Every structure is written in C-alpha cells, then in structure tokens.
Amino acid sequence: MQETITMAAGWIQTGTGLGNDIKGLIFDVAIPVLCGIFVLVVGWKTKAPGPTIMAVIFAAIVWGLSANMATLKNKTSEDIVQYQGGPAASRSDQ
Template sequence: MHDTITLAAGWIQTGTGLGNDIKGLIFDVAIPVLCGLFVVVVGWKTKAPGPTILAVILAAVVWGLTANMATLKNKTTEDIVQYQGGPNAARSDQ
C-alpha cells in the first residue's frame, strides 16, 4: 500500500499561521490606528468641531463593527437559519 503524503502541508500550516497573525494585526492595530489618524486628519484639515465630531462618530462605528466581527457573524448566521425556517424545517417548493 502507498501512504498519501501532502507535500505542501508545512507551507499550508505556515500560510495559515501568517494569515491569522496578519488578521490579528489588521484588526487589533491597523484599524484603530487608521481610525485615529482619520480623526486627526479631519480635525487638522477642517479646524471645525462639526466635521471632527462626525469623524469621531464614524471612526467609532467602523472600529466598533470590526471589533465585534464574531458577534456579527453569529447574528447573521442565526438570521439566515431563522429565515430558512429553522434547523428542522422541511424544505418544499410550491
């Protein structure tokens, strides 16, 4: 008998690890830094409180939504299952 060997297993595992690290870096560092930079640039360029406050609100919404991606994913999955009639619903075409 021949054993099946996946030659790319090491590369796949390395790629997955790098992907998880990069994802964490983006969500935990890059997005908050870019949100803060956005607020500073808008405040600097406009020198007015109205647009700066709006920039703070928009940055908070973006940051909050990205921080709660797991919750949003679970909620979306629940909505889809409920829309389809639940996990035990019988599918019938009319």
C-alpha cells in the same frame, strides 16, 4: 490501499499562521490606527467641531464593528438559519 500524503503540510501550516497573524494585526492595530488618523485629518483639515465629532462617531462605528466581527458573523448565521425556517424546517416549492 492508497495512502494520501500532503506534500506541503509545513507550508500550509506556515501560511495559516501568517494569515492569522496578519488578520490580528489588521483588526488589532491597523484599523484603530487608521481610525485615529482619519479623525486627526478631518479635524486638521476642517478645523471645525461638527465634522470632527462626526468623524469620531464614524471612526467609533467602524472600529466597534471590526472589533466585534465574530459576534456579527454568529448573528448573521443565526439570521440566515432563522430565515430559512430553522434546522427542522422542510423546503417546499410553493
């Protein structure tokens, strides 16, 4: 009987932890900050209410979608399963 040993288990765990931390920083800090900067730059450059309001709406959409990635992922998975006919459907070539 041969035993499998993962030599880099500590490094893999460290990399996974860093990946989760970086993902959290991107979704919780970077995207909201960039949305705010986008609105400020558009407002500063155009000095008009119309484009600034549209920038706020666009930034809110981007921020909202990024904040709800888990919900969107689950919804997409449900749609794919439903499109394929559900878990009990049989596949046929017609």
